Amino acid sequence: MNAVATERAASTTARFFPVALDSIDSAALSMDLYIRVGTSDEPVLYRSTGVAFDDADRQRLAEQGHEFLYVPLAQHAAFRRQLTSRLDHLYHDPKQRRIERMRVVRTACARSIEDVLSFPGQPEMLDAVADISRTFARWSHEDPELFGHLVDLSSHDYYTATHMVNVGANCGVLARLLGIIDPVAQAPLILGGLLHDVGKRGVPVEILNKEGKLTPDEWKILARHPEVGAEELRAVPGVPAVVVDMAYSHHERLDGTGYPRGLLDPQISLAARICTVADVFDAISATRPYRGPIAPDKVLDMMAEGVPNHFDRDVFAAWSQVVRGMVAKHPERAATTGDMA
Ligand SMILES: [Fe+2]
Ligand SMILES: [Fe+2]
Structure with missing residues (x-):
């Protein structure tokens, strides 16, 4: 817009x-x-x-x-109710192939996230995304295998809103694998994934998609997004602390080389560790203007080099196992060419 x-x-x-x-x-x-x-x-x-x-x-x-x-x-509560029923309908639509249903659901959710990005400080927009997080948690609880199909292993383009939906879905799958099964406990972790990059609103797309090293000024702009996002979310009543934490800490690394605070291993929460693995996986997988997509198993190999210095060993092991399992069972989901993005 x-x-x-x-x-x-x-x-x-x-x-x-x-x-x-x-x-x-x-x-x-x-x-x-x-x-x-x-x-x-x-x-x-x-x-x-x-x-x-x-x-x-x-x-x-x-x-x-x-x-x-x-x-x-x-009437915003009525709008949100119809949005939830629309998502349920799309997710279960018997007329569509599963791969297509999931793509449509992700697109619909990305619209709600674009609304959050377009209308800063509007609690109604955040409420709609919180509803999506509860819907995801319910789906994950009802049928974890089907919910796993929301994980985007295909050759998608990198857009901030699309990426945030993917990270939200990834966080839901990861939370479950790590024993956070109760939908009430899982929903805030999904919400943190859905909103983790909200602070990127003001970052020019040329910086987000730049090939190669950023200039010091460009880096300064990009590196502010965790703090900007956390500040914004903290200011909205009712946003759970874990959501703020995931926005603030998803670029921290266990060895202290992350940003914005350079936190060390014991200072980084499990929620932030989940968000980091979910985030990096999607960011590397996606197609950029300067390169094609990278296949899921290759992404995992690249990420494995960041264990244990960057990524939590247990979180990465869980994610690695689930992604390799998904690809083995449904190789078509990991297509890096064609129209399945
Ligand atoms: Fe980020
Ligand atoms: Fe991200």
Whole structure:
């Protein structure tokens, strides 16, 4: 979304919050939808609760240049409920192949994370992502094998929101492997993964995707993202401390060579260690503008060099085992070419 759209959308958030077109379920609406017309700051009613909203509506609005509709703040709980049911529907959709279902779910979740990145300080946006974390934890509890298919082993492009969804899913799988099975205990770890890079909002994409060494100034900008993210999350009432910790500490290394604080082994929590392994795996796997994707087993080999100085031995061993198991069982999931990204 461009800066003007962000500014305009943000100016209405006192009474409305924006929802991406593809976050709205194709069914009878459970909330009122408003639309911005022309240059007016005040959204006008587009569809009322109970009226249908379908793919043709979505397409028409997109063609007219609308990226968002607006929902009254008082109805955000209803919006979140429909988002959860939309995710459940996509995740279990019998008409789609499993690999495709998971891709669609990840894309839908990435939209919610883009909303968090686009509208800083809006608690409703974070609430929607917290709902996603609870949905992930429930899925993981109901059927861990199926939930494991959310782990993205394919040749995806690196975008911050996509990466955050992947890290959230990876954290859920890892938490379970390490014995954190109760969905109530698992959800905050997933949420920490989903939000860990929220401080990257202001980092230019040229820095995020730069090939080779960053200049000292570029590095200074990038290296602030854990602290910026932690500060932002700490300021929102209700965000669990473990989520703040994962945002703050996911670039720490056990030997003290990480950033931003250079913490040492005993100072780094299990949650942060989980986030680090989940994060590095996805960051290395992804395609960058300057190189193609790297296959999962190769990524694990590269990461193994960082054990035990960088990564926690037990967390990495668990992750390594699960990824190799997934690839052995479903080699098609690890395709590094073709259209499965
Ligand atoms: Fe990061
Ligand atoms: Fe990350």
